[in-house]
Each structure stands twice: as structure tokens, then as C-alpha cells.
Amino acid sequence: MTLIDHPAGRDAALYPVFEDLKMGRYRRVKELLAETGHNWQLRTFRSQVIALYAAHTRAIDYWHQEEPTNPDALMMWARVLTQRMFHLQRPANNPAVINAANHARRACRAAIQACQQCPVAWVCLLALAQFDSDPRYKQDAAEHWAPSQTVDALPQGPWPLFWAVRQRDPENREAYQRMLQFFYACGGGAHAFAQWTAMRAGECSILHMPPLYAYAEDYRRRRNSHQTSDFRYWNDHRVRHYVEQARDSWFTYLDADTRSSPALSIDLNLLAYALTVTGVEGAGPVFEAIGPYVTAMPWQSIAPRSNWAEDFHQARAYALDQQPASR
Structure with missing residues (x-):
């Protein structure tokens, strides 16, 4: 692709x-x-x-x-x-x-x-x-x-x-x-604002996504100053909680037309990335919604590598392979 x-x-x-x-x-x-x-x-x-x-x-x-x-x-x-x-x-x-x-x-x-x-x-x-x-x-x-x-x-x-x-x-x-x-x-203040936003978000609300943006930026800065590693940061239970919440309280409710909205491309890419690096299940349908429309945030800006496209393809292939077989 x-x-x-x-x-x-x-x-x-x-x-x-x-x-x-x-x-x-x-x-x-x-x-x-x-x-x-x-x-x-x-x-x-x-x-x-x-x-x-x-x-x-x-x-x-x-x-x-x-x-x-x-x-x-x-x-x-x-x-x-x-x-x-x-x-x-x-x-x-x-x-x-x-x-x-x-x-x-x-x-x-x-x-x-x-x-x-x-x-x-x-x-x-x-x-x-x-x-x-x-x-x-x-x-x-x-x-x-x-x-x-x-x-x-x-x-x-x-x-x-x-x-x-x-x-x-x-x-x-x-x-x-x-x-x-x-x-x-x-x-300072980004995490407090993001978590306050998510706590008041209803079902099917994109306001479950701000904590993921706050964690992504926090991780980028910590990584650049050699203060953390991928595994240690993304396996924190608080990070996983907000990733699961974004999946279950926002993405799961979106119909096909909404998932294809061009305005949501970055959000979908960030959710797919977060599900991948935390090991939380459910990235397959998100990658399907993304299709070929990758965004620089997060694949290039959060963890910049020369082979970011390969990282995307590998993450996508693994996520789709993990999906339950349709009956």
C-alpha cells in the first residue's frame, strides 16, 4: 500500500x-x-x-x-x-x-x-x-x-x-x-487540562483524545533529553488507561462516514500509534479507518526514524493480523 x-x-x-x-x-x-x-x-x-x-x-x-x-x-x-x-x-x-x-x-x-x-x-x-x-x-x-x-x-x-x-x-x-x-x-498545565477535558467527555466524544496528545508531547520531550524509553513510558498504567478510554469511548462509536472524515486523520493516526506502542488491543480497525492516509504526527514527529513508513506498515500489518477472524 x-x-x-x-x-x-x-x-x-x-x-x-x-x-x-x-x-x-x-x-x-x-x-x-x-x-x-x-x-x-x-x-x-x-x-x-x-x-x-x-x-x-x-x-x-x-x-x-x-x-x-x-x-x-x-x-x-x-x-x-x-x-x-x-x-x-x-x-x-x-x-x-x-x-x-x-x-x-x-x-x-x-x-x-x-x-x-x-x-x-x-x-x-x-x-x-x-x-x-x-x-x-x-x-x-x-x-x-x-x-x-x-x-x-x-x-x-x-x-x-x-x-x-x-x-x-x-x-x-x-x-x-x-x-x-x-x-x-x-x-506546565497540559496534562491537567487534557485530563480535565477527558473526564467531562461523553460517549462518542473526540474530547477523549487530548490526554493522548499530552502524553505524546511529554514522551517526545523526555525522549529527546534521554529521560525515558519506549517501553517504560508507554507501559505506564495511566497512559494505558487513557488509550483504552479513547478507543472505547470515542473510536468504537464512530460510524464509517465519520471515520472517513479528513478532519480526523491525525486523531486516528495518533490513536493507532498509541494502541501499538502500549500494546493495547484494537488497533486493527483504527488502521483500517486510516487507510493510506498517514500523518506526520505521530509517525514522524513523536519518534522520528528514517524508516518511519516501514514502522507504520509493520504496525498496521501486525494489528490487522491480530484481529479476530470474521465468521
């Missing part, structure tokens, strides 16, 4: 967009976002993937200049400016970085004004919060260092922005990823 390693995954409608972007054109972006409408999960996913490519072109700049009041143009402008922040190779307290972040935040606010119900610009504000993650400057951005306003002892963070996303799209998967990234940047 030939693997397809592309952020768009199985979303065939996205691929022609990238050809337009290479030539500095935005027409197909505009058409695709209009077709996506108020499907917030798909809109969040597509706008994020488009921004990964558009940030290296001028296509969205031209669209924003030519249609400065178009809600979709404003949303993508916010997306692109936010994405470009992650390309800056300078300290977060550098004046150029601060100015760029403020410019992106103004674009987000304009997008919010243009479409109040859309969660994407709020997600962008959450992403930008990690550039203000130094607790020495809490007083400069109250919305980034607010109390959680829950009964649980959760760390301060960009909770007003997070609640704004949840108000519009309660299970917006990227919003939870951005909160985790903020706490990673702060140096």
Missing part, C-alpha cells in the same frame, strides 16, 4: 486549491470555503491546511486586498498571518514578533466582526496566545492569563478565548490542541 503523507489527507476537494495557491490565485479557495459553509469542523480543518500553504504565497494577501469585507477573505487573512507567526525564527519578546502578533490579532478581530458565529478566528487567537506564554508579563494580556472559572484547580491561561470557541463549536478539536500548545509553552 502506497502511503499518502499530505496534510489534506483524503479531502480531495483541497488538492486543486494548492495548485491555485502556487500561482498566487485564490479563486478555488474562495469557492471551496463557500461550499464548506457553516460546517465548523470541516471549515476549521480546511482553513488550517490551506493556511499552511498560503502562508508561503501572496494569494490570500491579494484576496484580502481585493475583497476587504468578505468574511471568508478576512478569516483566511487571520489564518495566514497566524501561520506566518510560526515561521518567525526570533524570540517571542522580539519587537518584530510582538508587532507581527498584534497585527495578526487585529486581523482575527476583524474576522470575528465579519462573522460572529464562526469559531476559526477565535481559534487563531488561541494559537497566538502561546506567543504571550511568559508568566512574567501576565499583566499585559489579561485574556491570556485568566482563571479557568471552573470548580477544578486548573492553571491560568487563555480561557476567555477558549470559552468563545466552545460557545460556537463545543468540540472544536483544534481549540483543544491550541490550549495544549499554550500550556506546553508555559512549561
Whole structure:
């Protein structure tokens, strides 16, 4: 099986967009976002993937200049400016970085004004919060260092922005990823947030996945500093508990159409990886749902090896071989 390693995954409608972007054109972006409408999960996913490519072109700049009041143009402008922040190779307290972040935040606010119900610009504000993650400057951005306003002892963070996303799209998967990234940047709080999320997740909820992301990032950092091994880390009973919970309380409930959603590719790949490295049963159906659409997270980013594709194929073959024979 030939693997397809592309952020768009199985979303065939996205691929022609990238050809337009290479030539500095935005027409197909505009058409695709209009077709996506108020499907917030798909809109969040597509706008994020488009921004990964558009940030290296001028296509969205031209669209924003030519249609400065178009809600979709404003949303993508916010997306692109936010994405470009992650390309800056300078300290977060550098004046150029601060100015760029403020410019992106103004674009987000304009997008919010243009479409109040859309969660994407709020997600962008959450992403930008990690550039203000130094607790020495809490007083400069109250919305980034607010109390959680829950009964649980959760760390301060960009909770007003997070609640704004949840108000519009309660299970917006990227919003939870951005909160985790903020706490990673702060140096603590990611596990508390992820576990709090999973404890309140219902059946068939993707909110059972954040603990796996938190453990994956924790493992990556520990491995890079030679503080742990694969076996010792992934066989911890707490890790296995959350892997089993994600399998049984989220994946098991998904129907075939939901499993094929392009927005869930990374989640499925991470779940398959976690089931494999922990030795927990049930990876076979997850690999079947993934098909050939492998994602860099986790197969390349968590445990980077030159033969990551071979690792994927071996894990998949073993998982499918372990499945009970159909009668």
C-alpha cells in the first residue's frame, strides 16, 4: 500500500486549491470555503491546511486586498498571518514578533466582526496566545492569563478565548490542541487540562483524545533529553488507561462516514500509534479507518526514524493480523 503523507489527507476537494495557491490565485479557495459553509469542523480543518500553504504565497494577501469585507477573505487573512507567526525564527519578546502578533490579532478581530458565529478566528487567537506564554508579563494580556472559572484547580491561561470557541463549536478539536500548545509553552498545565477535558467527555466524544496528545508531547520531550524509553513510558498504567478510554469511548462509536472524515486523520493516526506502542488491543480497525492516509504526527514527529513508513506498515500489518477472524 502506497502511503499518502499530505496534510489534506483524503479531502480531495483541497488538492486543486494548492495548485491555485502556487500561482498566487485564490479563486478555488474562495469557492471551496463557500461550499464548506457553516460546517465548523470541516471549515476549521480546511482553513488550517490551506493556511499552511498560503502562508508561503501572496494569494490570500491579494484576496484580502481585493475583497476587504468578505468574511471568508478576512478569516483566511487571520489564518495566514497566524501561520506566518510560526515561521518567525526570533524570540517571542522580539519587537518584530510582538508587532507581527498584534497585527495578526487585529486581523482575527476583524474576522470575528465579519462573522460572529464562526469559531476559526477565535481559534487563531488561541494559537497566538502561546506567543504571550511568559508568566512574567501576565499583566499585559489579561485574556491570556485568566482563571479557568471552573470548580477544578486548573492553571491560568487563555480561557476567555477558549470559552468563545466552545460557545460556537463545543468540540472544536483544534481549540483543544491550541490550549495544549499554550500550556506546553508555559512549561506546565497540559496534562491537567487534557485530563480535565477527558473526564467531562461523553460517549462518542473526540474530547477523549487530548490526554493522548499530552502524553505524546511529554514522551517526545523526555525522549529527546534521554529521560525515558519506549517501553517504560508507554507501559505506564495511566497512559494505558487513557488509550483504552479513547478507543472505547470515542473510536468504537464512530460510524464509517465519520471515520472517513479528513478532519480526523491525525486523531486516528495518533490513536493507532498509541494502541501499538502500549500494546493495547484494537488497533486493527483504527488502521483500517486510516487507510493510506498517514500523518506526520505521530509517525514522524513523536519518534522520528528514517524508516518511519516501514514502522507504520509493520504496525498496521501486525494489528490487522491480530484481529479476530470474521465468521
